[in-house]
Amino acid sequence: MGTVSMTGVSKVFGGPQGVRALDNVDVHLAEGEFMALLGPSGCGKSTLLNMVAGFEGLTEGAISFDGKSVVKPGPDRGVVFQEAALLPWLNVWQNVIFGPQVQGVPRSDYEPRAKEILRVVGLEAFHDALPAQLSGGMRQRVGIARALVMQPRALLMDEPFGALDAQTRLSMQQLLLDVWQTFKTTVLFVTHDIDEAILLADRVCIMTARPGRITRDIPITLPRPRSIDHLLTPDFVQFKAEIMAEMRGAH
Numbered sequence: 001m002g003t004v005s006m007t008g009v010s011k012v013f014g015g016p017q018g019v020r021a022l023d024n025v026d027v028h029l030a031e032g033e034f035m036a037l038l039g040p041s042g043c044g045k046s047t048l049l050n051m052v053a054g055f056e057g058l059t060e061g062a063i064s065f066d067g068k069s070v071v072k073p074g075p076d077r078g079v080v081f082q083e084a085a086l087l088p089w090l091n092v093w094q095n096v097i098f099g100p101q102v103q104g105v106p107r108s109d110y111e112p113r114a115k116e117i118l119r120v121v122g123l124e125a126f127h128d129a130l131p132a133q134l135s136g137g138m139r140q141r142v143g144i145a146r147a148l149v150m151q152p153r154a155l156l157m158d159e160p161f162g163a164l165d166a167q168t169r170l171s172m173q174q175l176l177l178d179v180w181q182t183f184k185t186t187v188l189f190v191t192h193d194i195d196e197a198i199l200l201a202d203r204v205c206i207m208t209a210r211p212g213r214i215t216r217d218i219p220i221t222l223p224r225p226r227s228i229d230h231l232l233t234p235d236f237v238q239f240k241a242e243i244m245a246e247m248r249g250a251h
């Protein structure tokens with residue numbers, strides 16, 4: 001469950017003479033796998049994620065989720081963007097349970113899970129706070145909790161920590177490692193931060209721009225469970241050197 005399969009995926013924006021944003025991309029994610037898509041601005045990372053989410057159609061190729069062709073968004077794939085679009089008039093708890101409530105899920109089904117998720121993301125004490133009273137990092141925690149409460153089989157995360165300061169970003173990376181260790185959801189994580197990709201992922205797929213292609217798929221064999229202390233280990237630095245060389249086109 002939570003497997004993603006992209007085969008020969010291409011995307012052209014604006015008709016046959018338009019921009020070829022992605023060209024012949026093949027990526028497969030196994031159940032529970034954490035994959036980071038790493039590449040420069042404009043290489044098509046968000047487009048690929050949006051296609052897996054079902055927000056965007058493809059020009060050529062096929063994308064399937066758990067063996068079924070992706071045709072539209074669904075609660076089986078939770079999406080987290082750079083800014084959590086929280087409902088400003090609802091408090092943290094109400095924002096987190098909004099999805100299951102709207103779907104008519106019985107309260108007894110979602111309430112224990114939502115409480116557990118709020119604890120895992122460290123927001124128990126902010127149960128009644130309004131979004132305007134939260135920091136950017138806390139708003140992103142609510143965004144992650146809101147995605148998890150739907151019990152998605154995959155989390156699709158598009159630069160989720162891109163707008164945060166360096167310190168908050170580190171604590172959010174640690175939080176995501178803990179969340180993933182707890183829920184073992186498949187994760188497709190888009191970033192242009194090399195450290196972030198290595199720290200979090202089982203595999204880093206490197207993309208190049210125009211047209212967007214995957215040039216390398218590097219298994220990150222650092223031991224788990226991981227923590228931000230791994231950022232300083234020789235093995236980590238070795239992966240970083242390899243990826244930087246690849247991104248500079250040295251290989």
Ligand SMILES: Nc1ncnc2c1ncn2[C@@H]1O[C@H](COP(=O)(O)OP(=O)(O)OP(=O)(O)O)[C@@H](O)[C@H]1O
Binds near residue numbers: 013043048
């Ligand atoms: N709706 C659209 N119409 C036309 N061109 C688009 C559209 N969306 C994306 N593109 C183009 O497709 C290419 C890939 O864009 P995309 O946003 O997927 O890249 P990205 O790697 O996620 O970039 P960033 O890291 O800056 O978010 C870019 O050249 C972009 O201009």
